Amino acid sequence: MQGKIKEKVGMLFVSLMCAIMLSPAWALATEATAMNPVPVAAGDADWWKWPVILLVVTFFMGIIAVLGGVGGGVLFVPIISGFFPFHLDFVRGAGLLVALCGALAAGPGLLKANLASLRLAMPVALIASAMAIVGAMVGLALPTHIVQLSLGGAILGIVAIMLTAKKSVIPDVPQADALSSALRITGIYYEPTSKEEINWKIHRTIPGLLTFIIIGFMAGMFGLGAGWANVPVLNLMMGAPLKISVATSKFLLSITDTSAAWIYLNKGCVIPMMVVPSLIGIMLGSMVGVRLLKVAKPTFIRWMVIAILLFSGLKAMQKGLSSMGISLF
Amino acid sequence: MTYHNTQATEEQLQYAAILEKGMYIGLALMFITFALYVLGIMPSIVPLSEISTYWSTPVHEYLVAVNTNFLHWEHLPTGWSWVKLIGYGDFLNFLPIAILAGVTVLCYLVIIPGLFARKDTAMAFMAITEVLILTLAASGLLAVGGH
Numbered sequence: 001m002q003g004k005i006k007e008k009v010g011m012l013f014v015s016l017m018c019a020i021m022l023s024p025a026w027a028l029a030t031e032a033t034a035m036n037p038v039p040v041a042a043g044d045a046d047w048w049k050w051p052v053i054l055l056v057v058t059f060f061m062g063i064i065a066v067l068g069g070v071g072g073g074v075l076f077v078p079i080i081s082g083f084f085p086f087h088l089d090f091v092r093g094a095g096l097l098v099a100l101c102g103a104l105a106a107g108p109g110l111l112k113a114n115l116a117s118l119r120l121a122m123p124v125a126l127i128a129s130a131m132a133i134v135g136a137m138v139g140l141a142l143p144t145h146i147v148q149l150s151l152g153g154a155i156l157g158i159v160a161i162m163l164t165a166k167k168s169v170i171p172d173v174p175q176a177d178a179l180s181s182a183l184r185i186t187g188i189y190y191e192p193t194s195k196e197e198i199n200w201k202i203h204r205t206i207p208g209l210l211t212f213i214i215i216g217f218m219a220g221m222f223g224l225g226a227g228w229a230n231v232p233v234l235n236l237m238m239g240a241p242l243k244i245s246v247a248t249s250k251f252l253l254s255i256t257d258t259s260a261a262w263i264y265l266n267k268g269c270v271i272p273m274m275v276v277p278s279l280i281g282i283m284l285g286s287m288v289g290v291r292l293l294k295v296a297k298p299t300f301i302r303w304m305v306i307a308i309l310l311f312s313g314l315k316a317m318q319k320g321l322s323s324m325g326i327s328l329f
Numbered sequence: 330m331t332y333h334n335t336q337a338t339e340e341q342l343q344y345a346a347i348l349e350k351g352m353y354i355g356l357a358l359m360f361i362t363f364a365l366y367v368l369g370i371m372p373s374i375v376p377l378s379e380i381s382t383y384w385s386t387p388v389h390e391y392l393v394a395v396n397t398n399f400l401h402w403e404h405l406p407t408g409w410s411w412v413k414l415i416g417y418g419d420f421l422n423f424l425p426i427a428i429l430a431g432v433t434v435l436c437y438l439v440i441i442p443g444l445f446a447r448k449d450t451a452m453a454f455m456a457i458t459e460v461l462i463l464t465l466a467a468s469g470l471l472a473v474g475g476h
Contacts, residue, residue, distance in 0.1 A: 266407060
């Protein structure tokens with residue numbers, strides 16, 4: 001009985017969040033502020049309201065991210081840039097730091113448990129982090145409306161990946177390829193569900209590494225983090241087991257996002273009043289999300305995340321197009 | 330080097346230990362410096378009541394406005410110039426962010442000698458290259474221009 005009540009409360013909560021986030025009224029209410037920046041000369045006695053709203057929204061975002069199995073960065077950038085008055089430059093900087101801190105918090109535990117593989121991450125990180133620098137520099141050099149439009153396209157692409165990508169718990173890798181053998185990218189982990197020690201190896205290392213050129217570039221350009229792309233490539237293309245792929249992907253963000261975060265930091269795209277409330281909100285939300293995992297329905301949450309991303313992607317495209325004088329709706 | 334058990338390798342455990350320490354130090358410092366800033370215990374370059382008027386502008390305009398209105402420097406406050414302003418609450422907050430963004434370089438530096446000692450040359454050179462890439466990103470040499 002108590003369990004059913006908890007489940008209903010959980011469902012009501014996520015439904016409410018979904019309704020709020022997808023409500024046209026919410027979009028319209030934030031539109032005026034987002035599209036018409038406050039003049040620089042004027043002070044604001046209510047300056048504290050935006051960090052507080054940011055804290056509350058990122059708190060719920062942290063919950064949804066955990067329940068939906070996505071990183072905070074991929075939700076943070078499109079939602080905050082779409083519905084808050086902050087400029088995209090600062091949102092991307094904050095988004096990278098949100099993703100970076102999440103990865104730093106999870107990384108040590110995953111490495112110690114031998115679920116994240118340093119040997120798998122190192123060559124991948126080398127390419128992704130170098131390209132993240134390029135992506136960050138390109139993203140900061142391009143006009144905002146172009147980045148906004150591309151962000152919308154990227155988010156819609158992520159939605160397509162989430163809708164179509166399959167997962168393989170333990171992919172069949174008949175033989176490790178020459179490069180991964182030479183680099184000794186292999187390992188063993190204990191799978192408690194089957195009570196087996198899984199001996200894993202990878203293949204298609206070169207195509208996999210080349211794919212990280214694009215992933216690293218996009219992570220740097222949009223400040224998204226890149227778990228949404230890391231996992232399918234590590235798991236489906238390179239053949240790492242799903243648990244190893246998820247854990248290594250999370251750890252990988254601590255390196256990829258570090259390089260891009262330095263570019264944003266050095267370019268002045270970090271405003272502590274935005275970054276710290278976001279980090280606190282996401283971290284607290286993630287803690288609550290982990291507890292709610294027991295009562296929430298993963299399928300429903302996944303669809304909700306897809307719906308939020310779809311809406312945010314369209315919103316980003318609409319903002320980019322409207323800056324060019326083109327009306328989408 | 331042992332690969333036939335479920336234990337993490339020596340360099341992986343070393344890396345994790347440094348990462349964990351850096352993460353805790355960075356996050357703890359972030360909460361402290363933010364409290365000093367937001368509670369007004371330390372002065373800030375941009376007054377709290379005015380910060381909301383800056384964050385909706387592109388970063389270049391923001392830097393120009395901050396420089397024109399408060400700093401009056403000959404150059405914009407990019408790269409590591411925040412270090413000169415560390416006595417102010419808003420810029421003090423860059424310190425924990427720099428620690429969090431810098432801990433990975435330290436992790437790599439710590440594991441390099443072990444990789445060479447175990448004749449894991451390819452991984453050692455990869456680690457060195459990664460350090461160079463991250464150091465270049467952190468150096469501020471790439472923080473020129475912007476729109």
